[in-house]
Amino acid sequence: MRRLLLSLLLLPLLAQAELAETDWLDLMPPEDQRALETMPEISHDSPETADGFSSQGGLRQREQSLPPVMYSNKTVAKLDGQRIRLGGYPVPLENDAHGRSTLFFLVPYPGACIHVPPPPPNQIVLVRYAKGISLDDIYAPLWVEGPLKIKAVSNDLADAAYTLKATKVRLVEDTDL
Incomplete structure (x- = not known):
């Protein structure tokens, strides 16, 4: 009885605790991680259009001259259905009536929609967040939690x-660092 009572008292505290951070590299199978480590340095410079986006199509891979790992859509099966907490940068796609972003890509580095080459598909996560979040600055990092x-x-x-x-989305704060 005492254990049950203690469990019931601690349950709200455990529910509020944040998940451990998932590293972006955890989304890549080991062979992709090794290929990424041995890949030559690539340029992230590209011509930009007047709206600030790459003239080469945003996040979509256009040229095929990069190492194959840069086009990889190989995933890690054990992550399917797992609740994770991932830090990254938003690329807004849809907003609700109040201007809050409800659908966005999460990418591992800022400006991924502007600079080429973009991350490979296994380093891009499509996030749906019914509550929506105000994104005043796409260069401000987010924490995103939910089942992957x-x-x-x-x-x-x-x-x-x-x-x-997403069950929870929030801006990364200075105290998180």
Whole structure:
């Protein structure tokens, strides 16, 4: 009885605790990680259009001259359905009536939609967040929590190998660092 009572008292505290951070490299299978480590340095410079986006199509891979790992959609099966907490940068896709972002790509580095080459599909996560979040600055990093699904998504902007239905999204704060 005492254990049950203690468990019931601690349950709200455990529910509020944040998940451990998932590293972006954890989304890549080991062979992709090794290929990435041995890849030559690549340029992230590209011509930009007047709206600030790459003239080469945003996140979508255009040229095929990069190492194969830069086009990889290989995933990590054990992550399918796992609740994760991932830090990254938003690329907004849809907003609600109040201007809050409800659908966005999460990418591992800022400016991924502007600079080429973009991350490979297994380093792009399509995030759905029904509550929405105000994104005043796409260069401000976010924490995103929720179940990760292996599901290929393709649109005019990008190819992603994962989706996540977010239960919590918040800006990274100085105290997080």
